[in-house]
Amino acid sequence: MELFEAMETRVNVKVYDKRDVPEELIAQILHAGTLAASAGDIQPWEFIVVKDKKTKIDISVACLRQRHVEEAPLLIVVCANLEKVALKFGDRGKNLYAIQDTGASIQNMLLAAHDLGLGASWVHAFEEEGIKRILKIPDKLRPVGVLAIGFPLPYEKYYKTEVIPFENISWSEEYGKELEWFYKETWKNRFGIKKSIYQTVKEIQVPEIKKEENKEIQQTQESKVEKKQPFSEKIFNWIKKLSGRKT
Template identity: 45%
Template sequence: MNVFEAIMNRRSIRKFEKTPVDEKLIGLILFSATQAPSSGNVQDWNFIVVMDEEKKKRLARAALDQDFIVDAPINIVVCTDLEKISLRYGERGKKLYSIQNTAAAVQNILLAAHALGLGSVWVGAFDEEEVKTVLELPDNLRPVAILPIGYPAERPKAPDRIPFENLTYVNRFGERYEFEFKNLAAYLREAFKKFAKRKVEKPSKKLTFEEFLRRLAK
């Protein structure tokens, strides 16, 4: 799977099979997370892997009863270390880079999971204090995202995207970028749709860690 396939075909998955996820795949996903860029390579992220049923229930409760958190075999809670980031970058680090760095790690996790035939969803709606209590986080750790991960039990349609032409300006805000190729976003959307349809015919395959290594070696 190339990077465009991963970007275009990743979807938020909120229904999961009960099939457990190989620990090595979880490691591979976390390894991918740590390859994300971070300000000054500070790597202020911490990851809490939650598998305990009771903890998953408490996490779901802290996240407005989003019960798919319980259904997923594992959840990764991505946290930023506010002490680490502010030591290096002060207020800007604490307010902005902490979120940007962990968001980059989250996106890597979502794409890596997708590339392995797994599904996930970025859960941001939760009571931070409650999550901190459940996970016994020290004061310097701020939970940024809960990521339930498991094999998808649904294949959601791609939600609409605003064409990039409507959101893009040239040289100054307000000056539309007039692409010579009109409606390029719509053209690309259709091209990817056709391509995605072809892929759907193939049975979805669970990629094992061993198969992943074999492909890596090719």
């Protein structure tokens, strides 16, 4: 799935089928969580993977009894290591950066889950002390999100919530000044036919380079890209390495 397609189609999925989430997929989601940006590259995220039925029930109670938390085959509880961030950035790090960093990590994981064919819900309405007690989380860590994850039920219909158009909330040069360039006729027409913004931007950029030049550039770029090992193969090898297997 392309990144823009993933962003545009990801939704809050709260009904799952009973299938367990394979460990290879769990590893990929966790890996995605570690790829986020973080202030000072501290990477303050830590994850607790929960599959045990009884623990999930306890967590759902701490999440104000949200049913889908209990029913999801997999929960990933994301924590921010406040101590790590505070060492470098003091209170601002603890109160702001740690939360931003882990938020970015969670968004990565939601997109990864979606890309892998799973559905996920970011739950943050919970009693923090309850979550800490259930999972034996030390005081230096703050739980910042419970991700409920599973394969979405195929017959369930999910709709993207109405997104506030960016032109309503983006300003040019100073607060409150409209993005004049956006309202030029060409843009308006293109958006009128409801194409994805990504497609629109790509189409607008292409005519600037002549077709032949474009082909050449593409060929040079392709020759520069070394053949990469497929991602799933990398993860598989990595799991093998962790488990100490030689073959």
